[in-house]
Amino acid sequence: MKSYGQYCAIARGLDVVGDRWTVLIVRELLTGPRRYGDLQEGLPGIASNLLADRLRHLEQHGVIDRDSRGRYELTEWGQGLAEPVYALARWASPLMAEPAGDDQFRSTWLAPVVANRFGGVDPSRPDTTIEIHTGDSPMTIVSSQGRVHVRPGRADRPDLTISGPPEGVLGLLAGRLDKAAASERGVVIHGDIRRLNRLRGRSRRRPAS
Amino acid sequence: MKSYGQYCAIARGLDVVGDRWTVLIVRELLTGPRRYGDLQEGLPGIASNLLADRLRHLEQHGVIDRDSRGRYELTEWGQGLAEPVYALARWASPLMAEPAGDDQFRSTWLAPVVANRFGGVDPSRPDTTIEIHTGDSPMTIVSSQGRVHVRPGRADRPDLTISGPPEGVLGLLAGRLDKAAASERGVVIHGDIRRLNRLRGRSRRRPAS
DNA sequence: CTGCATCCGGGCCGATACTG
């Protein structure tokens, strides 16, 4: 895309990540290195040439590079996109109340939801393992040493298991739905749901603006 | 632009503000209501039909509306874009070290710089008035009741006056350049520069991540 | 004068086919 030609950090940032699909590529890479094929899988609808173009562009501008196995990964600077991208997700979260309809869904997209609700480090946060079944493959939310993250695959012996359609499961994880409302939307819970909300530490309140 | 068709807050947010020029329109409106012509002035290079298209799109999606005088303004939800947009500016700020060159500049673009460096409320912050001369028109930074904001126009009796080319002035305001480095780039300072850095309150450190 | 709509050339996007 053509540069905006403006001496402004926002415009110059958009010159780097403002192209169509680019932020979604970053979303995929925020949860770790990915191969070309992984990216195609996580970006339903993207054209192959566009993916190649975007990756080249991001690499040229120092947002991504290749790891020893040839996978794409964010540079240190690129990792910094977590803040604006997750802030966008927070702003847009009301839009998720609208049902998925024909929209695609991938389990890895749980990551921004979890990052926004359980982000940061809180030593008082209890260790917990939660298995999630929604979308194309199972995921596991792990709370360990005050930090919460999401990884693909099933858990060994989860404290809690949540299954159901994306609207219900994401609504529950985002805190937009309570247990009853999620159940109405087909979510099935095994274990004590309070395990989930206990992951929200005390230091999660945002500073006054 | 076509919807991404993904059940993900980031993708749905981009469906609303992901089009070319859209975020820059929001940047303009983050500092208050604007008329159509004001927006054209603050968005050098935008085509008239695109501006009209984007404004319609943003209004349809509840990001902006019209005030009593017919000006465009952000809705309450639209105001929430301050966080992701300013976070993007923070991420992209290293790109501002590259000189402006042929890039356009407008004085109102001081706003994101000031918001990122002096944002938030801090009761211990001293009251100060700083007049800035760079770009097309003078601007005034006002610290009052713990809050810092930027407005167009000159000050009555400023405590400090900063003049010079955008690279130098923005570098100084962003904290990327000190007084000496800014002077080398043609910045002229009248008054005590320490007035500026004193605007950074103690509560500005970001929480550990 | 402000706030758009129209028109059109060029470039980017999207889908598929193809290659090392």
Place this chain on the structure above:
DNA sequence: CAGTATCGGCCCGGATGCAG
């Protein structure tokens, strides 16, 4: 598996026109 090549169509960009 990891991209490259190709091509139709749509969107962007710049100029111009026009209605209130």
